[in-house]
Amino acid sequence: MTKTWTAASAVTAALALWAVNADAREPGQYPPLSDYFSPAAPAPTAPDADGFITRWLLLEPISKPNPTNTVFTRSYVREELSPATYPGDFAKVESDGQRVNGLQWHALDSRLWDVKLFNFAQALDKPKYGVVFWAVTVIDVPEEMAGVRLAVGSNSASRWWLNGEEVAGLYDDRRMVMDDVLSDRLTLKAGRNVIRGAIINGPGLSDFCLRFLDADGQPIRNLAIDIK
Amino acid sequence: MPKHTLLTKLSLAPLAASLLAFAAPASAQLAGDVFIHDPSTLTYSDGKWYTFGTRGGGLSSEDGWTWEDGAVRPGGGVAPDTIKIGDRYYVSWAVGGGGMSGGHASDVKIMWTRSLDPNSPDFEFHEIGTIASSDGYENHDAIDPAFLYQDGRLWLSYGTYFGSIRMIELDPATGLRLAGNEPVEIAIDMEATALMYRDGWYYLLGTHGTCCDGPNSTYNIRVGRSRSPTGPYVDNMGQPLLRGGGKLVATSHDRMIGAGHFGLIDLGDDIQKFSLHYEADMERSGRSVLAIEPLLWRDGWPVAGENVRPGTYQIQSQRSGNALQLQTDFVRIPFDARAAWMAGPDAPIVTVPAQTLPDVEAGWADGPVRVDLSAYMVRPNQHWTITPAPEAGGWFGAPYYRITVEGTERTLAATDNREVAAMPAAADDDSQLWRIDQLIDGTYRITPKRYADEGLAMVAIGTSTPSLVPFDAGSDAGRWQFKLP
Structure with a gap:
């Protein structure tokens, strides 16, 4: 971030602050978590009718003050959202209820096609603006699938890894759009595949959506999603 | 079609097979041997695209960019057209006519072959006969034939601005005129016609203006449409082509002067182009050359597109x-x-x-x-x-x-x-x-x-x-x- 940003951000920051102050309801008045999520069921689930993956382990938001989306440059996001900044062991899948740095992982099924991170944070009475979310899920693939693409949209910038390899990045000023950014062609190995993402929110209604598309651009649905 | 006759009168060198290969000037569209007048509709045969011109001979290309001389069309005469139906390539052309010293007595002839590649064992033209004529006294000049094969029926337009453009129907199995078929007059003020069909409309394209005077040729391509192949054809203003109407499709641009003799090239995947000749390529001595340009469709009308400019x-x-x-x-x-x-x-x-x-x-x-x-x-x-x-x-x-x-x-x-x-x-x-x-x-x-x-x-x-x-x-x-x- 530069001095020029500092000057420009003053107005935006003031507007964002006004928005936060104007939203002065008590926690109990916000829509409850159950409006958007249910606890992850014991049995594996499948992608929804359009292939969107709705079961995720979500970490409570990490404070990362940013009053605007326009500072989320590629360099900044790659530095701040990386395996090095992951709160835990990047090679492991955490479990529901596990805590790290005072923040808790929640295993949830989204009731919608997208994952409402803003409402997740708000319902838990956690910071909503200027935060980083981490999300993890595990898919079981019946047989190796080549030529597949991960398709993701996020509000705001985000980075995504498959089995530890970076496959997609969404930078700069982002709103969530389905199939916004697609990975290069990749191979889902037979069996367990881990998807991990980090999303940074400025002043927005943070959320994300993710699915896999086959070589013809059609959603892949024959996946078993679990987060154990 | 006066161009053949004028060419003769002006003692221009024949458009023969001896033309040298030229590299494409920076502004040009095509490379190789591109000199031709009245190119027939590009037709694919044995791995190459072929077009034939006035006086005989023609050009071929594998990629639509680099062309070489050496295609063979017997029969001389002027302004052929080609169409493939089944395993036959029909070729129609005209002998005689064209006005001026050639008069207006002319015969439209037709022949067929199973290959356009002169090196193929299937390359053998079989002349069928004459399918239309003008007697030299009537207000008509039976040259410049153009095919359309649609819904199992084979149509042929022909004629020049000396009188009318006419339409006849042929038997697609033989290439001969259907018994009892009489020509129908469908336009005036045109020559070098072409036919297309799209979304229930028959399109009659033709060239307005005058050819064969290099950079001073006023040729430009026009179109009218009709629900019936035999008309009435009208332009975008409702002006009948029998009264001189015709919506502009292509005209001179840049260093290319005098657009004439349209031929549709449907390459699939929503890419259509058209062949034409420009009477004068100002980068190639002002001579008549083959060109290929994008074809767009706007509100049901064809119009020339444009390659992206540098x-x-x-x-x-x-x-x-x-x-x-x-x-x-x-x-x-x-x-x-x-x-x-x-x-x-x-x-x-x-x-x-x-x-x-x-x-x-x-x-x-x-x-x-x-x-x-x-x-x-x-x-x-x-x-x-x-x-x-x-x-x-x-x-x-x-x-x-x-x-x-x-x-x-x-x-x-x-x-x-x-x-x-x-x-x-x-x-x-x-x-x-x-x-x-x-x-x-x-x-x-x-x-x-x-x-x-x-x-x-x-x-x-x-x-x-x-x-x-x-x-x-x-x-x-x-x-x-x-x-x-």
């Missing part, structure tokens, strides 16, 4: 409206937002300079850099310079192009894994060569030469992600616009 553009995705860009850090333009918000009515007005390449280039990564699609912000990483590369060849009237970030050597390339990236410098191989073909809606398809044989094109597979995947004409994802910055 220059610097925003390349906009028709899918998302986002612009192709080098993936770089977004760099803010210095701006005092608070002062702007608080400015009073008497605050001085100043210009804000645009962001320039020197403002940002030092921060760009070395080596290959991926590209993506984003909101157009008039930034240096979003401006692409399109440079024709005719030395690398071309495809159906358009040369290959190189696409570079303006002011840099960073060149758009098709990568080994069939993705799109900007390479730091020019390469000698095909990876940085692109076909840019205008589609019938006026947008463009961008095809990597490297993977053209696989049918791949640059496609917006996501709102912000381009890749190389099979082109789908039913989608906007593979359509692009070149917009001036």
Whole structure:
């Protein structure tokens, strides 16, 4: 971030602050978590009718003050959202209820096609603006699938890894759009595949959506999603 | 058709097989042997495209860009047309007529062969006979035949501006005129007609103006349409072609003068082009040359399109409206937002300079850099310079192009894994060569030469992600616009 940003951000920051102050309801008045999520069921689930993956382990938001989306440059996001900044062991899948740095992982099924991170944070009475979310899920693939693409949209910038390899990045000023950014062609190995993402929110209604598309651009649905 | 006769009168050298091969001038569309008058509709046979012209002979090409002399059409005469039905290539042409010293007595003849390739064992023309005539006294000149095979029926238009254009129906099994068929008059003031069918409309195209005077030829291509092959044909103003109507399709442009003798080339995937001749290519001695140009459809009417012109553009995705860009850090333009918000009515007005390449280039990564699609912000990483590369060849009237970030050597390339990236410098191989073909809606398809044989094109597979995947004409994802910055 530069001095020029500092000057420009003053107005935006003031507007964002006004928005936060104007939203002065008590926690109990916000829509409850159950409006958007249910606890992850014991049995594996499948992608929804359009292939969107709705079961995720979500970490409570990490404070990362940013009053605007326009500072989320590629360099900044790659530095701040990386395996090095992951709160835990990047090679492991955490479990529901596990805590790290005072923040808790929640295993949830989204009731919608997208994952409402803003409402997740708000319902838990956690910071909503200027935060980083981490999300993890595990898919079981019946047989190796080549030529597949991960398709993701996020509000705001985000980075995504498959089995530890970076496959997609969404930078700069982002709103969530389905199939916004697609990975290069990749191979889902037979069996367990881990998807991990980090999303940074400025002043927005943070959320994300993710699915896999086959070589013809059609959603892949024959996946078993679990987060154990 | 006066052109044949005028050519004779002016003692011009015959358009014979001895023409030398010329490299394509920078402004030209095609390379090789391109000298021809009255080219027949391009027809595919044995791995090549063929077109035949007045006086006999013709040209062939494997890619629609580089043409060579040596096609063979017996019978002499003028202005042939060709169509393939079943295993037969029918060729119709005219002998006699054309006006002036040739008079107006003429015969339209027809013959067939199973191959247009003179080296093929199936290459053997069988002359059937005469299917239409003018007697030299009537207001008609039976030359310039043009085929249309639609819904199992074979139609033939012919004639010049000496009287009327006429339509007859032939037997597609024999090529002969149907018993009892009488010619129907469908237009005046035209010659070099052509026929098309699209969405329930029959289109009659023809050339207005005068040929055969090099850069002073006034030839231009017009069109009318009808629900019936026998008319009435009217133009966009409802003016009957029998009263001189005709909507403009193609005319002179740049260094090409006198557009005539339309022939449809339907390449599939919403790419249609048309062959024509220009009476004068000012870069080729003002002689008559073959040309191929994009054909667009606007509100049910065909109109000539345009190859993308050399220059610097925003390349906009028709899918998302986002612009192709080098993936770089977004760099803010210095701006005092608070002062702007608080400015009073008497605050001085100043210009804000645009962001320039020197403002940002030092921060760009070395080596290959991926590209993506984003909101157009008039930034240096979003401006692409399109440079024709005719030395690398071309495809159906358009040369290959190189696409570079303006002011840099960073060149758009098709990568080994069939993705799109900007390479730091020019390469000698095909990876940085692109076909840019205008589609019938006026947008463009961008095809990597490297993977053209696989049918791949640059496609917006996501709102912000381009890749190389099979082109789908039913989608906007593979359509692009070149917009001036």
